[in-house]
Amino acid sequence: MDILTQTEENYLKAVFKITENDEKVASTNAIAALMNTSPASVTDMLKRLAGKGFLNYEKHRGVNLSEHGNVLATNLVRKHRLWEVFLVKMLDFSWDKVHDIAEQLEHVQSDELVERLDLFLDRPQFDPHGDPIPDADGKMTMRKQILLSTLAPNNEAVLVGVQESAATFLQYLDKMRLSLGTQLKIIERFEYDGSVKIMLTGGEEITISHKVCENLFVQKTK
Template identity: 50%
Template sequence: MTRSEENYIKTIFHIGRQGQEAVSTNSIAEQMETKPSSVTDMVKKLSDKNLVNYKRYQGVSLTDLGTKVALGVIRKHRLWEVFLVEKLDFSWDEVHEVAEQLEHIKSDKLIDRLDRLLNYPKYDPHGDPIPDKDGGFEERDKKLLSEVAVGEGGVCVGVKDSSASFLKFLDKNNIALGQFIQVLEMEEFDGSLVIGIGDSTRQISHQIAANLYVKIKE
């Protein structure tokens, strides 16, 4: 598997998660900042290698083999992210691009040992689940903060958007994984929320709330 093939597979997996069905050429191209014609080329190659199901004009989906490959790459990416944060004191907005490089290192032993060094973590620094060696992972049951009823609250367990700018915003506002967030008020007009974190309260926009996952206390 070349680096490029791995990146395509990973992208197809990520897009596929949102909408289940066949993934469009255009969406892949957009996500990867490349052109649709390049996608077509690569998709044919992946199809020849039995990594994707592909029929002209009908979009693409991962085969079982392709899914396995995708989960392998994602496992590596997320383990490296944990390493960067836990062992090298990177902040959660700095890890992505380095992990994009590290995820392509080929060595099973390396990744198994890394897993051990990190104590077999189940989630990465953004709260996303880390697949195990066989591709299995536990998706936490979580809710977007924007969908939590007024008066309710939960522990922050993840972010939907993990762009550096969003993560930096959260840092600035002392919002971090593991923190308890309570929804105190919700403004009908724009969907903005007043939330309580620890002893203080804040006003956050709907956009922010729609990118924060919390786990509701049962």
């Protein structure tokens, strides 16, 4: 019986997001910060979700997803990203506007809907921010991408994803004419503040801050 409330689903997603990279467990505080709620509320919910078998939880030790919880969370990510593709590709939304709407759409319950949407969109592998879309079995194709901040001068690369997807950041990229697929070459890295001068296709040269570099995923092309 896998009928969770939207709130419960959001908690699972939060744990997923926090633990998907390095972290082994998600802390109460981290979850509270991510969800704009109080640590006390988080503790309550963690106990509920652990009781239902979606989380592994020991007092004061943080949580992570059980196998069952992981399936649920992955499916939510799949739905979220598929809807984002729909919004951008079909409804012509800009990539900085789709997150909030997809947050709502991802909670619609219908396996058949997801399957048909996936088919309609031609089984996309990446969402508008370059994030991989899990397939119906939870598998996703990973790219050998690196952060732009780790790339040495003279290398050439193509922008394939963003780490952060806050609207303000995406709008900044739009202004700079940086979009997924953009080819670029590292001209110079300034050690003083970590900013980097890059050349875009067409020869235009721009300088971007270290913070921006840390939020751009690229693949080396030469």
